[in-house]
Amino acid sequence: MKSEKDIFESIGKASFGVPEGYFNDLKGRLESIPERGKVLPGPWSRVKPFLAMAASFAAILFIGNSVLRHTASSQPEEQSMNESSYAEMISLTHPEAFMNALEYEGEDMTEEDIINYLIESGMSMEYLAYSGDQKN
């Protein structure tokens, strides 16, 4: 019977390749980092905290809305509820903030912003999967 070492050694290690001359090009680019670091931070780093805040609103809306939509479909009498009523139902969100966020929805909001918010907020995979199920 083959030992662990024999099995892996018979398979071998090398399996990935790179374009020709890649490492010389890479070293050139990496060595210029200190030079590039002297450039002042761009506008993105100044805007980033505000975008993160906006993304957090959108994420709460997205998850809250998914849950509410599911609830509404099983209870027809609640279908006539307007946005103000939804706002009252979400304890996490201040009603006024909810309405403001509704007006904001769609502006400068990318999937990347939402993903970054979800990661930074430490949301678990289980919760994401749960909200996904609610959506379906």
Add this chain to the structure above:
Amino acid sequence: MTDREIIDLYKAGQQERAFREIVDSYSERLYWHVRRFLCSHEDTDDLLQDIFIKIWSALPSFRGDSQLYTWLYRIATNETLNFLNKQKVRSALQFESLSSKLEEKIDEDPWFNGDSMQRLLMKAIQKLPEKQRLVFTMRWFDDLSYEDISEILNTSVGALKASYHFATEKIKSFLEKYSE
């Protein structure tokens, strides 16, 4: 140039030259380290830029308590795990698993030049839990000692040996199941 000489160069005020020496000595090793986790040349190339930017900005805080190369590996590993965590969330939002996405990348990678068993081995590694994947890759591919891995991952040698053992068992059974 040895790690000690690089550090001395940095302390002597020649920061940029010391950084160039780090790039010269470690860029290729760290490229392969990251590539085995990300399974894509393009992703690795992008992430490596971020890793070396981090190394450059963190160099002033390197106190020399650990070896230079384990410190570099730690930064590269942490950045790689952060990247993979983002990929994991992205995959979850699309109702896919990260391991199946990484397996797809292995199949689609135009720079993969291994045979069918090597492809299977890489896929088996993607299925391992994070800690086992880290230990197996560092031990088998990077030839790092348990002591060095322990310093990089901040885990005891005993726990690492156990993780490596479980990883090899899982890989072996995966290879037996899927190889013809």
